[in-house]
Amino acid sequence: MSLTPAAPDGRPAISVGMLGYGFMGKAHSNALKTLPYMFWPDGPQVDLRAIAGRSEVKVSEAATRYGWANYTTDWRDLVNDPEITVFDNVGPDQTHFEPTLAAVKAGKHAICEKPLALTVAEAVELERAAAAAGVKSLTCFNYRFVPAVRLAHDMITNGDLGEIYSATFRYAQDWRTDPTAELGSWAGALSIIGCHAVDQARYLVGEIDSVSALLTNPVTTAERGEPIDTMSALAQLQSGAPVTIAATLVAPGRKNMLGWEINGSKGSLTWDLEHLNLLRVYRRTGGPLDGFADVIVCEENHPLTKAWWPSGHVLGWEHSHINMLAHFLDAVVNDGDIAPHAATFSDGAAAARVAEAITRAAATGTRTTIASVS
């Protein structure tokens, strides 16, 4: 026997405390466990310090399952733990505000799942608290970290599309189509997925000036869940360009179809989450071979691919979370910028302002300007 014990990972570890253990708890736990060896050797090491949740049975099981060193049924224990550097809130929507605010005020860098808060006022308070505390903040608009979306962002920023003439963003799912499904406290199309569509619009084509909107609930009564099955908005960017933004939970066959098309003076782009590795690119050259190209965005010369696999070995949904958390933790370690690639609490608040304007516009039938302050 001449096995040699492996040397310890010498990189400084970031200690994370997480609130929540559901679908997003699984996605974030997986990301935090994966990124240290995928983003090697420049990425951070992570210490899964503690996980919090209401049910002791479930949170203790999650701790064992994912390798969190400790658990608690009181999120305040995370906030009060001086060893925790980053607070990651993946709990239900109604638990976003208070714990995140407390964490920020305690000097923790803070991650919060979308939507950042239930009201604009709360979102803005979080934004201001993070600024006041000088901590880094992240609103989990993870789709910014799909490589094809990043490439699109970079192309637009570089001017490859020229002036943006119009765009359309839509997030469609179908799990609410069944009128007998139990929904309970589930939020509606605007909160659950609409905010992703809004954030993709802001990230890719810029700030929204005003919106007209419709909200409908052909399926969901107030007894079953938040009665918003579809959200349809006609927005105008500050640049003047028209943009449609929509979300629906009742589009049969659309399993997880966040998609968009962007048309500029020099070309067009389309993308969707069900085929997330593909960016469809049209560059207007006037030549006979112009056409929308299916670019498989996982090559060496693409963004966000260095950590992963060789040519054409495509990524999945979860990689958006891994890339996002790696970016955030790297910024924490190296005092780097969260923006423009990741969404901060400012972006979370901006999305909340758009959501509020959509709600008001739907109620009034009037084109509604996005509030510049809360």
Next chain:
Amino acid sequence: MSLTPAAPDGRPAISVGMLGYGFMGKAHSNALKTLPYMFWPDGPQVDLRAIAGRSEVKVSEAATRYGWANYTTDWRDLVNDPEITVFDNVGPDQTHFEPTLAAVKAGKHAICEKPLALTVAEAVELERAAAAAGVKSLTCFNYRFVPAVRLAHDMITNGDLGEIYSATFRYAQDWRTDPTAELGSWAGALSIIGCHAVDQARYLVGEIDSVSALLTNPVTTAERGEPIDTMSALAQLQSGAPVTIAATLVAPGRKNMLGWEINGSKGSLTWDLEHLNLLRVYRRTGGPLDGFADVIVCEENHPLTKAWWPSGHVLGWEHSHINMLAHFLDAVVNDGDIAPHAATFSDGAAAARVAEAITRAAATGTRTTIASVS
């Protein structure tokens, strides 16, 4: 030599007079020449009686080219010709109203290219005049006669999609993207192609109650053409369902992309004109093989295919015109119904009302109800 002279076609011929010889004159001439032998033996025979146009050089050439027996530079000659049964107006938009009205008043069955007229008032006058004269009328929303669109209509009418929850219609082209192209009197996105998107919506998912809208012209100044490069509308159907309707002439790479998606309680459909033979169908069964099916709509068991080719021998754009004119002329011969499959002048007027509401909504920023009368 024992060649036997062919017997004459014994079917009664409909005598047609056509105004216009441009792109649409070519499409309609081709349709009128093709349909007698394709819709054999039940379809009509056609007598290409006369063609009218302003330029004698051009109209006389068109007459020779397409086999019109006569030509004239004054459309009134068509109206006044007692032998002409059907007046087919494929002239420029501004020549739609007066000649068509005169033809109708002269008792001709009348075909008019879209948009039916430049104003709602004119369109309604045409609608009323046709009704008063007891003639059959056709507004050339030819895309109703793509087999895949007909199949979609039939499915929705049969209830195969259940209740319609939301839909989106968009007609995108890119020929105006070049800011140096000469446009002259060309109309804008609402008139040229937007009306097709509106009509597809009405044909497939029903009447529109109200609209919010944006019109922009990032490229086209008033000197170059009608300054509407993009039209974006957020409509609510009378059923309550939200529908986005858009048209753009400045979407690079979209060559002739009229497309839509319709989501109902039982399934979803998508279609686009660049792949016009395909209807993409999702039927919600809950089974593991549910998925959007690429149905190639040119089989024996599909509508509008009987006249054409065997399995999988796909059709092109022009066939929508041939199918449409065959339907209309057959209705003239057999006193059949134009609606619901073809658009009458009532449908042309309805589309004009929607266009007017879009224009007003864009100007006012207010959700605008479609006028129920002119």
Next chain:
Amino acid sequence: MSLTPAAPDGRPAISVGMLGYGFMGKAHSNALKTLPYMFWPDGPQVDLRAIAGRSEVKVSEAATRYGWANYTTDWRDLVNDPEITVFDNVGPDQTHFEPTLAAVKAGKHAICEKPLALTVAEAVELERAAAAAGVKSLTCFNYRFVPAVRLAHDMITNGDLGEIYSATFRYAQDWRTDPTAELGSWAGALSIIGCHAVDQARYLVGEIDSVSALLTNPVTTAERGEPIDTMSALAQLQSGAPVTIAATLVAPGRKNMLGWEINGSKGSLTWDLEHLNLLRVYRRTGGPLDGFADVIVCEENHPLTKAWWPSGHVLGWEHSHINMLAHFLDAVVNDGDIAPHAATFSDGAAAARVAEAITRAAATGTRTTIASVS
């Protein structure tokens, strides 16, 4: 009344005599009637002189339907008619040889549907007879005249793909999948559609040196039809590149799926007949936006589009026949070249030699060289 009679079409008319009135008779009649006004003013005028067929009831009806001036039940009447310049044989396979040979010997320019003949010997005799008579010949490999296929040919000829490394050609249909369908005298997968796959290979990537092959008939017994449901060949080009060539009549869901992929040193192309307006083009630049582009081949800067419609107004199956016959008749009128774009009887004979080699290779299990002479 001031209608002016149209001037006659002053172009010289080519007088055509056609044998056959089935599916291909319909396609060719439509082509001959359409091309004079579509290929205006440079194309030929056509005189539909006479149509021949065995059944007087059917051939006389076809004459009336399509506007053939005369009919006959004896194809020899066409051969003997001094007014007929072009003999167009669209009859059943077994009627290809004798009438076409007689027509050629009578000095007619000759069109023959595929396959040119039932044996290599007959095909070569036709090839030689046409050469001896100095007439122009056309084997109806119509898919060469799909604009996307022509563009591919031009790209390859221009060297845009560099050296060809490999390719695959396949023609798949499904109408024989039903084991109870009556087939009668229908030929098998090699004759009906396989020859198109062979011709596409020869047209696009060059001459075939040798083949290995399999023929199977899981469905069709000799009582029902020619017992060849699938043909699979592994060919080696004279250049050395490997090419698979296949045809099947029992591929459920493949309605008319002639398709191919070609890989060269500089790029790749794919195309299929069910989406015939699209050429998918990959050009290897090494840049981050490389991807297969969906080129809609019906723009002004594309081949074979001049006669047709504006940007994005896509074509259908039948246009391949119209383009092909326009090319042939134009060559007859102007003594132009049939090759390389259209297939002559030499190409028909070459395809027959490949088919014979496939048959022998399947029987022997041995890589079989294509005979250089019959």
Next chain:
Amino acid sequence: MSLTPAAPDGRPAISVGMLGYGFMGKAHSNALKTLPYMFWPDGPQVDLRAIAGRSEVKVSEAATRYGWANYTTDWRDLVNDPEITVFDNVGPDQTHFEPTLAAVKAGKHAICEKPLALTVAEAVELERAAAAAGVKSLTCFNYRFVPAVRLAHDMITNGDLGEIYSATFRYAQDWRTDPTAELGSWAGALSIIGCHAVDQARYLVGEIDSVSALLTNPVTTAERGEPIDTMSALAQLQSGAPVTIAATLVAPGRKNMLGWEINGSKGSLTWDLEHLNLLRVYRRTGGPLDGFADVIVCEENHPLTKAWWPSGHVLGWEHSHINMLAHFLDAVVNDGDIAPHAATFSDGAAAARVAEAITRAAATGTRTTIASVS
């Protein structure tokens, strides 16, 4: 502070020793680290006991990076370690045979990357040794563990496709297209990727009886690498059905395009690795809505999805490895079956026999029967 330490994972851990730290070492390390918490609570716990590799610098880094407890530069240390239950060989092809044989003889359950060995004789010796030792074996044909591939397998096994009439399998990449790239000891298209195509064929449509084949090397000389750039085989299954099997490293634009089409009496399936979540399914019902359906295979009612994410949250390439190793380790723990879903050493040997027959067939030009014994 009231954090409670998490309870230890009570599941028995399987101790793994791995040889190799390259691309596959990364993929397998990731899989072994991920599967314990994804396949919770029924899956195995894994003890990353030791990693072996030739370069101490690299293997020690890999140990630290991935969390292997120990490392060694001599693979015999793994074989000799009594604590190691599973030997996982992800080293270069030439290191597959001897270490794997030694591990099996030492009673380790053995995993080996493809190809199992360099010769049929070696592969068969491994197969026999594993049987003699009574250990479980796995040849890493990981694409069997893509959910869409599993669904296809299940459908075919259940008879949903009826009798298989024909199929085509092709694995195309393009990284060898550049004639100046350094390749060194890289194997050719048959070994690197061709074996995956062969295995997919065997897994999905059954055993191969004979092959004809071509091997070409338009780019790669023997100085640069194994001179096989393309492999093309025409196979006949034992059932009689024709199957084409091909692999190429010089198909521009094909980044990782393992794909296939399978046609049976009741329907057809297609799939490709670049869109790995999609199974395209055609079921022949004869109805008007028949069409290839894009089934997104990551729903609750699909195989291999239980461990992962909700509806439409698609998977990537690496998940095939995770699913495969979870399956194997679960079988080790519970003495379950490796076959039919995973490939054993018998399958590795079968693939080697097909590869050998392809090589001989290419050399001789003769249809070559697969050896039933080595």
